[in-house]
Amino acid sequence: MARRPLLAFEKPLVELEEQIEQIRQLAKDSEVDVSQQLVQLETLAARRREDIFSALTPAQKIQVARHPQRPSTLDYIQLITEEWYELHGDRRGSDDQALIGGVGRLGDQAVVLIGHQKGRDTKENVARNFGMASPGGYRKALRLMEHADRFRLPILSFIDTPGAYAGVLAEEQGQGEAIAVNLREMFRLRVPIIATVIGEGGSGGALGIGVADRLLMFEHSVYTVASPEACASILWRDAAKAPAAAAALKITAPDLLKLGVIDAVIREPSGGNHWAPLEAAGALQQALLQNLDELKARSQSQLLEERYTKFRRMGRFLESAGSSVPESAADASDAQPSGADPALGDISLGASDAGS
Numbered sequence: 001m002a003r004r005p006l007l008a009f010e011k012p013l014v015e016l017e018e019q020i021e022q023i024r025q026l027a028k029d030s031e032v033d034v035s036q037q038l039v040q041l042e043t044l045a046a047r048r049r050e051d052i053f054s055a056l057t058p059a060q061k062i063q064v065a066r067h068p069q070r071p072s073t074l075d076y077i078q079l080i081t082e083e084w085y086e087l088h089g090d091r092r093g094s095d096d097q098a099l100i101g102g103v104g105r106l107g108d109q110a111v112v113l114i115g116h117q118k119g120r121d122t123k124e125n126v127a128r129n130f131g132m133a134s135p136g137g138y139r140k141a142l143r144l145m146e147h148a149d150r151f152r153l154p155i156l157s158f159i160d161t162p163g164a165y166a167g168v169l170a171e172e173q174g175q176g177e178a179i180a181v182n183l184r185e186m187f188r189l190r191v192p193i194i195a196t197v198i199g200e201g202g203s204g205g206a207l208g209i210g211v212a213d214r215l216l217m218f219e220h221s222v223y224t225v226a227s228p229e230a231c232a233s234i235l236w237r238d239a240a241k242a243p244a245a246a247a248a249l250k251i252t253a254p255d256l257l258k259l260g261v262i263d264a265v266i267r268e269p270s271g272g273n274h275w276a277p278l279e280a281a282g283a284l285q286q287a288l289l290q291n292l293d294e295l296k297a298r299s300q301s302q303l304l305e306e307r308y309t310k311f312r313r314m315g316r317f318l319e320s321a322g323s324s325v326p327e328s329a330a331d332a333s334d335a336q337p338s339g340a341d342p343a344l345g346d347i348s349l350g351a352s353d354a355g356s
Contacts, residue, residue, distance in 0.1 A: 007063050009052055010271075016045040049271045056220065058252050059243035062228065064220040065200045069274040071281065073100060073115030073158040076198065079281035080288070081106055081113070090143055094136025098129040098165070099209075101144040103153070107289055112148035114141045114209055115158030118199075131200075132165040135178035138208045142182050145189060154192040154292055157209040162227060164205035179208040186211035187307060192295035194288060196266070197221040197253075198273075213307050214291045215261070217253045218280070219268040223261065224251040261314070264291070 006014060020041050056064065064070070077084050081104035089095045101114035116133060119125035133141075141157075148155045164175055186193065186209075195212035201223035217223060228246035229239045236245075250256065253265045266287050269276035295303065 007060070007067065009056070009060055009063075012052070013045060013049060016041060016048065020045065046270060049275075053220070053268075053271055057243065058222070058246035058249075059228070061220050061252050062200070062222050062246060064272045064274075065222045067272065067274045068120065070199050071273050071277045072120075073113075073117050073160060073198065075277060076158060076281055076284055077102075077104060077113050077115075079278065080285040081111075084113070087144060087147075088140075090136045090139035092136065092139060094134065094139070096129075096134045096137030096140060097127055098131050098161075099133040099137030099141055101141055103147075106156070106285070106292070109154065109292065111154045111156050111292075112144050113156045113158070114144055115198075116161040116205070116209075118160060129165055131161040132163060133161065133205060133208070134165050134170050135173040135175050138164075138178040138182050141209050142178075142185055145182075145186065148191055149189045152191055154194070154296070155189070155212075156288060157193070157195040157212065159195060159197045159201040159206045159210055159223075160199035161202055161205040162200055163202040164208065176204075179204045182208045183211055187311075188304070190300045190303065192292060192298075192303060193307075194291050194295070196284065196288070197223050197262075198284075202227055211307070211311065213295050213303060213310075214263045216264050216266055216287055216291070217256065217262045218266050218273060218284075219253050220272050221253060222246075222251040223253075223256055224249050 020038065023038055023041070053064075071079075084102060084104040086100060086102035098117060099114065100117045101112065104111055104113050116131045117128050118131035119128045125131075145155055147153075164170070164179060166175070193212040194214045194216065195210045197206070197215070197217040199218075199221055201210070201217075201221065203224070203226055206223065226234075226249075228242040228249060228251070231245040231249060232241040233239050235241075250259060253262065256262045257265055264287065266283050268283075269279040273280035298306070
């Protein structure tokens, strides 16, 4: 059986997993009843895994978010939708494989789904450009979003990218313009938009499909203006200081919930989504359906006004008693946002209260 790639802080689990596998094999070969020993070891492994993942540092959460077996956009789409038809091309001669999209059915609701797509191995990552979309990818996403607006289909976007592709060709083809147009045009769409950070949300590459009425985030995902490695290289001229940069950037879900950048945190299974992808997909589906039901109850004018207000308030702070508090957090109501886990943050933000 192929072993799951382990992160450095997961190594304490290796010995226990090997013991469990050896006992299972022994029981299979000798027909000895070892159920009690298995239960004890599995309980210990689960407890140890929970202890490790409940105390991850921001730098360790980045490793989890980048794990090669963490479920991707296509994985989630295939698990949460009843039907799914991928659509290709930006109608300008490009079909970027790093950003995929199409139409599907979530429960009884037809939706348009778009998202960054990474690969499982080196060959697939090269084909997908490691999830870094080109201008054609963002123009394809905009074409699909305009399709959704025309036919009144809610939009679900899945963010998982280290950033937009920064190559010379991408710049020649108008990378900055493509992302800027998406930012502008997403504000006028008359349908509900829900974005979810499923892994790594990096820089403008994430924002290009991230203007949403609700921004959800998995517990061990990260969302950042620049990668900690890039930040450390800029500030200290030393990429080795990336862990310090990660802590300073406030890129984790609990931090961003408190700051008002995101609206809800989706709890991950013990050990992260790569340990239990089916359970992760179930949690995502439940959060999407709940938020979608709430947004569908709003009129078009309400959606547009609340979306505009949400982003206009980002970055505004109140100075109080020598400390800075996000204005949105100071004004937030006591109600917990849909899909949020009370243990992951005390600040609750509705669609119209969120800010950054």
